[in-house]
Amino acid sequence: MIIAVDASGGEYSPHEIVKGAVKAAQDYKIGIALVGKKDILHVQASRYMKKLDINIVDASEVIGDEESPIEAVIKKQKSSIVVGIDLVKRDQASAFVSAGSTGAVMYAAFTMLGRVEGIERPAIGSIITINIASPFLLLDCGANPNCRPKHLLQFAQMGNIYVREVFGVPSPRIALLNNGEEEKKGNQLAREVYQLLKASDLNFIGNIEGQSLPKGMADVVVTDGFTGNIVLKTLEGVGEAFLKLKNVSQEHSNASRKESRDMQFDVGFGAMVKRIDYRESGGACLLGLNGNVIISHGRSQAKAIRNAIGMAKQSVDRNVCQIIQQYKFIEPDPPMTETNDEQST
């Protein structure tokens, strides 16, 4: 198995990306195709290339976060994003992992790999592990700010397959993120989705409220891309705030030479913060495309990249993409007329 990794994407590229990719090659015994500027990558990676299955695929252009995703993908055909996704398209790689411009990765993946038949809107699924005993898949995390009820049903169906295959949960508990538990709660969209999910053959357990997210009640939490993105990022923000607090206190603690490292609390706390910290956690998967693509946070460091590659490997191992392709999705209605394809995470 070869996983293509965007070595030019993200705030800490290429150094942290290469470091994470090398770690993944070691830990998972897989092949890595580092996609980026050849010369730079040679300097960074050549010493690992003898003993590990790491190759460099040249991509001379870089798409920046500030660029218009669509224009950049069309114009920069030699960018790491376009070259990397092309490797997946041509079966030269089993998956593509990128911490680069989410919009550009999505647009390139969307146009180059294409949607699974019957899927109108591919979605971004993110594994939330606030509760380590019971992680859940949240989707959509930002691919579709505007959704119709049928889209959320499809998100649930894809999420169901992902969690069943990757987590090995036989009948994943599907919940709808809502502002109340009762069936009639929610905005117009949520209320209509509730009825679709209730009528489906999924193991739909009803609405879930924000405060119940850490409680391990659901395996898949479905929402529109606007809400999902805001929830995901709010969790990130809180994690970051706690982390800052922890760092400040550790500095203080070191300064006053207090020894407190073995505290049970400190360990549990650190672990929880790490789990909601994007620098540590892996990435989010694009579901509904003909190919495996993992989007990492733009501020991912080595550990997050290594974990994102692990996530890609799992999807490949479990044939998530193929199983979604074989699922009979209901035919979507004609596309919405309003403009709603701005993509974001």
Place this chain on the structure above:
Amino acid sequence: MIIAVDASGGEYSPHEIVKGAVKAAQDYKIGIALVGKKDILHVQASRYMKKLDINIVDASEVIGDEESPIEAVIKKQKSSIVVGIDLVKRDQASAFVSAGSTGAVMYAAFTMLGRVEGIERPAIGSIITINIASPFLLLDCGANPNCRPKHLLQFAQMGNIYVREVFGVPSPRIALLNNGEEEKKGNQLAREVYQLLKASDLNFIGNIEGQSLPKGMADVVVTDGFTGNIVLKTLEGVGEAFLKLKNVSQEHSNASRKESRDMQFDVGFGAMVKRIDYRESGGACLLGLNGNVIISHGRSQAKAIRNAIGMAKQSVDRNVCQIIQQYKFIEPDPPMTETNDEQST
């Protein structure tokens, strides 16, 4: 100043409510009208009634959380919620504080006190203090799951007045909660609201993403009631998860007789958790009504009730309600045709 307090509402009523109200009467030197079952309240409160300005107003009925808010309010005219809001309506109390059924409080307040002229949708505003150095008002937190752009503009205008008057911030920074920073990001609603806010005379600083909420960038964060409710409750849920972790570790710590109480981190952490813990923080204010109403969490204990009463006192002291009444809101369009008044927090 007399503040009416719903002694029959919430999971810990009447004991914790009475306790919180007594503390508020002491701390703020205000009068309290305890609204609830006379006989029970006499037993609970009589010993404080000699030295503090505490009175009991009989309300023989109780509205439960499981009841339909509209039916319950219509049927139970002797409920603590109806009696309490009636005190505000008849100027017998300056504000009403309740930890009872949010839907019932909202419906009763809406119908009995009425909307401020020009305001189509009153909103729930909640003060978020993850960052103690820079708290912000989030609204709407659940009164209006379905919103039109103009509603969010009005939320911003009301939030602006609240923060300016209560926090004393001369020109509050208004931000729109969104799934990206750029002007064109968001769902249809957010994009249209952006343009309205940009054209307004408010100090609009643009979009804010979830991860930036703890960073102290905005004084007022505006969103629809669906998203706002989910964000508020997600913060609650994370706070609760951390608190649980803290409690578990303290038990462990006590068991193994480790002394760690004076750790800087522990203190900072505890304070942060407390700030996002609904049992400690006060309540949320209803903005846009002809009267001051504060909604507390159903699981509020004495400290939260005391703080909610403090919040009510601030609104009264600063004439928030009157200033909103004097503001020239733009005339709303005719009401939406879809059913969208299900209310929730």
